[in-house]
Amino acid sequence: MMHSSVDKKSSEIFEMDSQRTLYPYVTGTSVIGIKYKDGILMAADMGGSYGSTLRYKSVERMKPVGKHSLLGASGEISDFQEILRYLDELILYDNMWDDGNSLGPKEVHNYLNRLMYNRRNKFNPLWNSLVLGGVKNGQKYLGMVSMIGVHFEDNHVATGFGNHLARPILRDEWREDMSYEEGVKLLEKCMLVLLYRDRSAINKLQIAKITEEGVSISPPYALKTFWKFNAFQNPAKGAEGSW
Numbered sequence: 001m002m003h004s005s006v007d008k009k010s011s012e013i014f015e016m017d018s019q020r021t022l023y024p025y026v027t028g029t030s031v032i033g034i035k036y037k038d039g040i041l042m043a044a045d046m047g048g049s050y051g052s053t054l055r056y057k058s059v060e061r062m063k064p065v066g067k068h069s070l071l072g073a074s075g076e077i078s079d080f081q082e083i084l085r086y087l088d089e090l091i092l093y094d095n096m097w098d099d100g101n102s103l104g105p106k107e108v109h110n111y112l113n114r115l116m117y118n119r120r121n122k123f124n125p126l127w128n129s130l131v132l133g134g135v136k137n138g139q140k141y142l143g144m145v146s147m148i149g150v151h152f153e154d155n156h157v158a159t160g161f162g163n164h165l166a167r168p169i170l171r172d173e174w175r176e177d178m179s180y181e182e183g184v185k186l187l188e189k190c191m192l193v194l195l196y197r198d199r200s201a202i203n204k205l206q207i208a209k210i211t212e213e214g215v216s217i218s219p220p221y222a223l224k225t226f227w228k229f230n231a232f233q234n235p236a237k238g239a240e241g242s243w
Helices: 002-017 077-097 105-121 167-173 180-197 235-241
Strands: 026-028 031-036 039-045 048-050 053-056 062-065 069-076 128-136 139-145 151-153 156-158 205-211 214-217
Touching (some): 031 139, 031 180, 039 139, 039 180, 062 077, 062 205, 069 077, 077 128, 105 151, 128 205, 139 156, 156 167, 167 180
Antiparallel strands (some): 026 069, 031 039, 031 156, 048 053, 062 069, 128 139, 205 214
């Protein structure tokens, strides 16, 4: 009898260990990245939503990776922290070779592609969409990877609602020779549209840049908003008028 009860207990522990994340808990919304004349610019707000509740308002979702890369994430915040832990180990291992070389953004992006796809195949995905940008040896690099390992490179990328609301603006207005000021202005335009249309967006954002000199991330700041559009004031009346 004792033997069977031990077996039962061990099987219960095994079942507990095998549980998977079925849905995310605390999530961040869109990240937008663009190439500009000197490097890469990235923007994200600082909201952390618990379901539909904006629970945290000081969540940093853009972090430097090694010497040449910058990572932004939307999705589950704790999974993003886990990814940063993996990347810390990767960069430390790379530095220990002490061979005068260091991982560039292309290598880090490839690593993230494999990581996300591997976890997806185990039915235990990291619930994030990632934007990875960087500059190494004068070469600018910008790519993204989804939670199931779908990845690509482009001159501008976005996650979440940004894919639907910001990228059309970027397709119209982005240029390869944009100055830093022009790039920031374009990102702020996209973030303002997202603030108006994405319920999870908040008016507290950061803009990060990476060049050959390294990464700098701005202090949090707010955009000037205008909420007196007719459609914002009385949506029901606007809808009646359209019939």
